[in-house]
Amino acid sequence: MPASSGWRRPTRSVHLRETGAGLDAALAGVDAVIDVTSVRSISAARSVEFFAAASASLLSAEARQRVGHHVALSIVGIDAVPFGYYAGKIAQERMVTDAVVPHSILRATKSTSSPASCCRRPPSARSRSCPPAWCVPLRRARSPFVIRA
Secondary structure: OOHHHOOOOOOOOOOOOOOOOOHHHHHOOOOEEEEOOOOOOOOHHHHHHHHHHHHHHHHHHHHHOOOOEEEEEEEOOHHHOOOOHHHHHHHHHHHHHHOOOOEEEEEEOOOEOOHHHHOEOOOOOOOOEOOOOOOOEEEOOOOOOEEOO
């Protein structure tokens, strides 16, 4: 909504991974949670650790607060490449599926503006690590998005 409407987005400080502090207050009276948590890592171990800890905190707080529905955003085709970041998303999906809170898992396609953006390189690295997956570049045109070959 535009700022001129007088609506302000409520903000709350929570510790999603470490302690879960603040989650119960943030979720009080909430009907649904749209989970778009993410971690900036291509390490499978780090990704799985993050999503397992964050999902455990969030899902248990949702159950305590009787949240009606949990929607987890995930990625199309991650079953075919179950390593790196995707291993964490698969772990997250399993936790959501096993939780007592009713849920939906929305698998969307990842969009990128260039194939190079699929690859990450720390400033100190001499090489890039690219995921073994197809990257389809999208280029902004006059219409919203057009796939270019």
